[in-house]
Amino acid sequence: MSQLRTVQVLGGGAGSSARVSSLAAGLVARGVQVTVCAPAGSGHAHGLPASGTRFVAVPRRSDPAAVAALRTACAGADIVHAHGLHAAVRAGIALSGRG
Structure with a gap:
């Protein structure tokens, strides 16, 4: 059986970052x-890389470049x-049209 892969998408709020840090550590x-x-900077503020997670900086915007970055991070x-x-x-915009 292959390893389960999950992506956690944050909007940038401090409360979400703390919860996601705890959730990510438990999942890992x-x-x-x-x-x-x-958004850049929020992952390091809560020690995400140290917990064994992969952090991808995605701006808190819905422009085509930010959506494309999120779509790439969610691939697979x-x-x-x-x-x-x-x-x-x-996330809904980034994942639209995906099977």
Whole structure:
């Protein structure tokens, strides 16, 4: 069985970052490959790379470049979990048309 891959998308709020940091650490401890997509700087503020997660800086915008970066980060993910309304809208746009 292959390793489960999940992407956590943050909108940039400090509360979400702390929850996602805890969630990511727990998932990694259970053998899940975790990628966190958030605005630059938020991953390092909560120690995400140290927890074994992959951090991808994605601006908190919905322009084509930001959506393309999010789409690339989500490629191959089994689960994409958005934290917050803004993150959900961006993830929905990025994942639209995906099988």
